[in-house]
Amino acid sequence: MAALSPLLPGQRAEIVSLIPAVSGGVHDYAQVLGRHIPSRILAATPETALSDYGNGQIVLHFSGYGFHPRGIPMWLVQRVRQLRRQGARVGIYFHELFASSMQPWRSAFWLSPMQRHIARELGGQADYWLTSHEDGASWLRRHCPAVPHRVQPVYSNVGEPDTMPRGRTDRIVVFGTPLIRARTYALLDDAFWHWTQVQGLQVHDIGPSIDSDAFRQLVETGRVQAHGKLEAADVSLHLAQARFGLLSYPQRVIAKSGIFAAYCSHGLCPVLLSDRYHDHEHLHAGRHYIPGLTALMRQECDPAAVGKAAYSWYQPHRSQAHAAAVLELIGTTHEHRARP
Numbered sequence: 087m088a089a090l091s092p093l094l095p096g097q098r099a100e101i102v103s104l105i106p107a108v109s110g111g112v113h114d115y116a117q118v119l120g121r122h123i124p125s126r127i128l129a130a131t132p133e134t135a136l137s138d139y140g141n142g143q144i145v146l147h148f149s150g151y152g153f154h155p156r157g158i159p160m161w162l163v164q165r166v167r168q169l170r171r172q173g174a175r176v177g178i179y180f181h182e183l184f185a186s187s188m189q190p191w192r193s194a195f196w197l198s199p200m201q202r203h204i205a206r207e208l209g210g211q212a213d214y215w216l217t218s219h220e221d222g223a224s225w226l227r228r229h230c231p232a233v234p235h236r237v238q239p240v241y242s243n244v245g246e247p248d249t250m251p252r253g254r255t256d257r258i259v260v261f262g263t264p265l266i267r268a269r270t271y272a273l274l275d276d277a278f279w280h281w282t283q284v285q286g287l288q289v290h291d292i293g294p295s296i297d298s299d300a301f302r303q304l305v306e307t308g309r310v311q312a313h314g315k316l317e318a319a320d321v322s323l324h325l326a327q328a329r330f331g332l333l334s335y336p337q338r339v340i341a342k343s344g345i346f347a348a349y350c351s352h353g354l355c356p357v358l359l360s361d362r363y364h365d366h367e368h369l370h371a372g373r374h375y376i377p378g379l380t381a382l383m384r385q386e387c388d389p390a391a392v393g394k395a396a397y398s399w400y401q402p403h404r405s406q407a408h409a410a411a412v413l414e415l416i417g418t419t420h421e422h423r424a425r426p
Contacts, residue, residue, distance in 0.1 A: 242351035
């Protein structure tokens with residue numbers, strides 16, 4: 087595939103990728119994107135000097151909780167306004183829009199209106215935007231001015247094999263953040279563990295340590311082999327060898343899960359644990375993932391066929407496709423609207 091040109095003909099502006107000053111998936115996403123679009127990555131805080139941002143092309147990777155512990159970074163809205171006034175063009179990848187909860191005892195219940203306000207304000211300042219799933223895109227179209235945009239499911243931060251790996255072993259991988267992995271393990275009952283024993287399947291856990299007695303017991307009893315946090319290349323090796331990948335995640339927004347993207351990019355068979363399984367984002371239950379533990383244990387789907395379909399679904403939105411979309415949007419918006 088031809089190399090991507092980082093700037094448009096005649097364009098001299100530096101591209102700055104704006105990320106939260108915390109490690110995590112958004113940081114990794116920006117690092118991978120930077121391999122295709124040479125750019126300067128800036129971990130921004132309220133104290134970051136305005137001069138550090140430059141006045142060229144800004145690509146903001148927005149996740150409210152990354153920029154503020156309560157997900158309400160009003161300072162970021164003001165900073166984007168300042169950047170636009172001094173001539174910068176700002177594109178936003180909305181990794182997250184806002185939290186939502188129907189439970190008054192959770193902070194998201196009370197903070198969601200302010201988070202929505204921030205998302206609207208940022209969308210109103212954007213020269214273009216991208217997001218990972220159609221639900222988010224529909225919200226942005228309703229609440230923000232019409233600007234060029236793309237819906238791009240996230241890509242894998244831990245490798246994208248050019249060909250589908252072969253030679254699967256009898257392994258199930260549970261990969262991701264401690265919170266998501268702990269949520270996954272909480273759904274695995276005695277019937278599942280008995281099934282893995284009968285089938286000769288070993289569960290391999292990859293990610294930072296989970297601080298719970300229940301998880302430690304799974305490791306001590308040999309039900310789970312824990313590898314801890316690994317480098318991306320080592321994670322990729324494990325995914326290339328595994329037969330299944332388990333993930334507890336809401337199906338309607340699965341396109342924003344970097345874990346699901348990692349499973350699909352490596353062609354193993356994703357097993358999705360969700361409260362519902364409607365066709366969404368061109369993903370179909372039983373075709374691109376196994377819908378739940380019952381379907382897995384009853385062998386209602388062919389794992390090899392599901393893994394192949396998941397790998398094929400992933401290909402149009404590999405990391406290079408994201409980079410191409412960003413460059414295209416920069417070109418589309420070069421003269422899109424006057425600065426305020």
